[in-house]
Amino acid sequence: MTRRARAMLCALLLALPACVRAPSPLTPDRVGSVGLPHRGTLSRAASLPGVGAGFARLRKDERSYGTAGLVGAIERAAAVVARERPGSVLVVGDLSLPHGGRIVPHLSHRTGRDADLLLYVSTPDGAMLTSPGFVHFGPDGLAWDPRGQRFLRFDVEREWILIKTLVEDDDARVQWIFLNHALEPMLIDWARAKGEPPETIRRAEEVLLEPHPGGVHDDHTHVRVACSEEEVREGCEPNGPDRAWFAKGEPRPEPPSTEELVHDVSEPLADLAERGL
Ligand SMILES: [Zn+2]
Numbered sequence: 001m002t003r004r005a006r007a008m009l010c011a012l013l014l015a016l017p018a019c020v021r022a023p024s025p026l027t028p029d030r031v032g033s034v035g036l037p038h039r040g041t042l043s044r045a046a047s048l049p050g051v052g053a054g055f056a057r058l059r060k061d062e063r064s065y066g067t068a069g070l071v072g073a074i075e076r077a078a079a080v081v082a083r084e085r086p087g088s089v090l091v092v093g094d095l096s097l098p099h100g101g102r103i104v105p106h107l108s109h110r111t112g113r114d115a116d117l118l119l120y121v122s123t124p125d126g127a128m129l130t131s132p133g134f135v136h137f138g139p140d141g142l143a144w145d146p147r148g149q150r151f152l153r154f155d156v157e158r159e160w161i162l163i164k165t166l167v168e169d170d171d172a173r174v175q176w177i178f179l180n181h182a183l184e185p186m187l188i189d190w191a192r193a194k195g196e197p198p199e200t201i202r203r204a205e206e207v208l209l210e211p212h213p214g215g216v217h218d219d220h221t222h223v224r225v226a227c228s229e230e231e232v233r234e235g236c237e238p239n240g241p242d243r244a245w246f247a248k249g250e251p252r253p254e255p256p257s258t259e260e261l262v263h264d265v266s267e268p269l270a271d272l273a274e275r276g277l
Pocket residue numbers: 106109114115116222
């Protein structure tokens with residue numbers, strides 16, 4: 001189908017989901033996180049600052065935009081880790097571009113609902129370090145840092161605080177945290193050994209996943225947040241599961257019954273009739 005023919009069809013069939021994935025003059029009410037993470041756009045985005053309480057962006061570029069929900073969730077979680085382990089810095093990779101859309105080399109990251117968070121690292125002896133960048137951890141929890149010419153250890157303790165805060169944050173609506181299948185058990189075992197709340201561990205097990213396809217995620221986590229009810233009304237297309245712990249929006253008022261509608265319409269008419277008008 002030609003682009004012109006498709007545009008005409010969309011104009012005729014505005015209700016078709018395929019036609020409303022991007023804001024356009026024909027869809028002025030589509031704002032915010034619009035479409036799907038791998039096919040969509042972003043407007044009215046929030047930007048994660050280059051540096052904040054307990055976090056710093058890896059690169060100073062414009063790949064720092066996301067929904068207010070995602071940006072707030074990262075800021076809150078990083079601040080908690082820094083409060084519990086002073087000196088901690090969460091190094092943040094790409095979110096989305098200011099207006100979303102395609103962003104190489106990612107498949108998703110197009111609607112402001114995805115963020116790459118580098119892993120917390122320590123020396124092999126356990127001394128806290130700030131991540132030097134993307135380093136690949138093996139199933140032994142060690143990574144070779146070619147720039148620093150040293151081994152680094154996956155800092156399970158601090159990573160767990162981050163994951164715990166994200167999944168306990170009901171407003172964050174964290175749907176997935178993509179992470180390597182060999183690193184996930186280290187976090188879960190640590191949480192169990194510490195006696196963390198079973199509900200928190202259950203949530204972590206639900207969201208932690210090594211996606212196929214999608215890469216092994218042995219050098220960062222990829223956090224995906226779900227559309228809120230309000231965002232869905234504005235064009236965000238839900239995909240994937242709604243977690244049981246997500247905060248629900250304000251309950252929508254029940255629509256008036258037929259009797260109420262008839263009453264509302266007939267009462268003024270009765271009033272007019274009584275007054276002989
Ligand atoms: Zn990612």
